[in-house]
Amino acid sequence: MGCLPKSKAEKLYVRRISVTMSVYVLLVFGATWAVRHGHVKGWWLYVCAVVPSLAILRLLQVVGLYLKEETDEFVRQQMVNSILWGTAVVLGLSAVSDFLRGYTGKGELPGFTIFIVFWMVFALAQGIQQLRNRVGGDD
């Protein structure tokens, strides 16, 4: 997913991600505003807490759809590699954190750490692979 011409699947992926993230931002701000200003009470609080995560679930679906629709197997493999890197790092991180908490009572990760770290590692892995597989002038 570099500066080269985008495949149909990649264009769809970018569009879906953009829409999903826009909806996510709106949902997070909306839910936060509603809760902070005391507009929601009782079980509606639970609804407000869950609603932003629906966009996150959609985000995961968008990644899955891309892997299904991308016909360029090399590009698809690069994305799978990045997902594996992200998964490996967050699983390692959560295991260390859990053992730390279990034995010392400390080391609890702040909320959303796993999610943020996953996407950061994913982006880093994508960048590294793009760099490694960059193509120069055509001959």
Next chain:
Amino acid sequence: MTNRLKALRAEREWSQAFLAERLEVSRQSVNAIETGRYDPSLPLAFKIARLFGKRIEEIFEDAEGLGISGKW
């Protein structure tokens, strides 16, 4: 696995971009296959072979197979 993709492409004076377009993959993929950093799947290997009018084994060679001594 080694391959003769670059040589075959050069014989026909095709650019990587042209080959990528014909194979419906990215130029990055063609480059990775040519430089041996990526081994294509069987369907893609067949597609490449069809495009060049050759058999798969005329384009791709099992590098490990070159060292087979006949011993099991």
